Amino acid sequence: MSEDNKLHQAIGPGQMAFYAAGSMLGAGIYGLIGQAAGLSGNAIWLSFMVALVAALLTGLSYASLGSRYPKAGGTAYILERAFKSPRTGFVVGLMLLASATIGIPTLSLVFARNLSDMFGISDSLIPAIAIVYLLALGGIIFRGIRESVWVNTACCIIEATGLLIVIATGISFWGSVDYMEAPPVASPALGLDPLVIAVMSSTVLTFFAFVGFEDTLNLAEECRDPQRTLPRGIIAAMAIVAVLYICVAITAVSVVPWQDLADSKSPLTDVIRVAAPHIPPKLFSTIALFxxxxxVLVxxxxxxxxxxxxxHQGLLPRILGEVHIGRRTPHIAVFVLFVMFLPAAIFGTISQLATAATLLLLTVFILMNVSLVILQKRKGEAKGKFEVPAAVPMGGAVVCVILIIAR
Structure with missing residues (x-):
């Protein structure tokens, strides 16, 4: 590959950590707290700890795979290599692209809807706002990976600030409740402690608060020293996000009874309303936009x-692998995706696609964990600078199978 057709290597470990953390920190956490509290009660913090361990197994597998095979389009490349089947990489790659083609314009409509609600804009303009929004983000991505990471970092800081505000305003309430209190269970299965049942049922939800680390794999060719940058970024991001989530969970149930959180449409807004009534509720509406x-950006x-x-693997037309000489970004791919987003942004409606997306993601996680085991056992495969025992990907695959069954 010529230098002109290579992506710009501009991402270091710190930027990768922000990128991964920003991908994990989503608007979903603002509603997830309430649902999880309804299942695990005051023990919601314990649910996040168990979810961290479960997600970390797959996260470490991705870190190891990224260290071994630092390739853009990493998922498709690794699956093709592990199963020696271009068709496997092609099919899973198309599944991920299909998910993005539906999910990204759907989120753009959510953004447009929230913006119109905040400023009283006519509903008829929502599709136009969504298109302009996608065009603006496409422009940032075309401009360069450095600019994309800057925007990602700024949004990540704003998202984290919202959670830190919740913690700061509610920390004085810490210690006011029993943090091992769980909802009562009518007939405990297999004689298990009700606390164990509550935490495990809630973990099925809280696991997905850590999803997003997998996006880092596709930026491998834009990292400086990717064999070290990817693992460090993934692990640092998961640690940062875990601390935030656990502290927010403790704060939420300390300020507002878990029963009320479970019934709330905006649980963290309710926490702020009780702990710091002087803070305007619109603040969190604004943070949700970021x-x-x-x-969407990630x-x-x-x-x-x-x-x-x-x-570049030959699974799609070569023109999609072209890199802009001046910007060193895959400009054709960025433009083609924008065109693919338009129908859903213009004619689509805001709908809940989480179940299908969740099953797809868990299936990919299982395949990637199995791929690492296969590649570790195969003679002649290159070693990365971050290796994990085979028990890690095996455990990650088992966890994902359990989550699919539990759902």
Whole structure:
């Protein structure tokens, strides 16, 4: 590959950590707290700890795979290599692209809807706002990976600030409740402690608060020293996000009874309303816009690199792997994705696609964990600078199977 057709290597460990954390910190956490509290009561913090361990197994597998095979379009490349089947990489790559083609414009409509609600804009303009929004983000991505990471970092800081405000205003309430209190269970299965049942049922939800680390794999070719940058970024991001989530969970049930959180449409807004009534509720509506923007930006970048990587593997037309000489970004892939987003942004409606997306993601996680086991056992495969025992990906695969069954 010529230098002119290579992506710009501009991402260091710190930037990668922000990128991964920004991908994990989404608007979903603002509603997830209430649902999880309804299942685990005051023990919601314990649910996040168990979810961290469960997610970390797959996160470490991705860190090891990224260290071994730093390729854009990493998922498709690794699956093709592990199963020695271009068809496997192609099919899973298309599944991920299909998910992005539906999910990204859907989130753009959510952004447009929230913006119109905040400023009283006519509903008829929502599709137009969504298109302009996607065009603006596409422009940032075309401009360069450095600019995309800057925007990602800014959004990540704003998202984290919202959670830190919740913690800061409610920390004086800490210690006011029993943090091992769980909802009563009528007939405990297999004689298990009700606390164990509550935490495990809630973990099925809280696990997905840590999803997003997988997006880093597609930026491997834009990292400086990717064999070290990817693992460090993923692990640092998961640690940062875990601390935030656990502290927010403790704060939420300390300020507002878990029963009320479970019934709330905006649980963290209710926490602020009780702990710091002087803070305007619109603050969190604004933060939600940045959360959505970060999610769309990260997914858009990831999808464009997946197209680029699959084109270089010969799984898609080569033109999708072209890199702009001046900007060193996959401009054709970025533009093609924008065109693909338009129908859903113009004619679509805001709908809940989480179940299908969740099953797809868990299936990919299982395949990636199995791929690492296969590649570790195969003679002649290159070693990375971050290796994990085979028990890690095996455990990650088992956890994902359990989550699919539990759902």
């Amino acid at each position: 959360s959505i923007t970060n999610t 997914n858009y970048v990831t999808a464009s690199r997946l197209l680029y990587g699959m084109a």
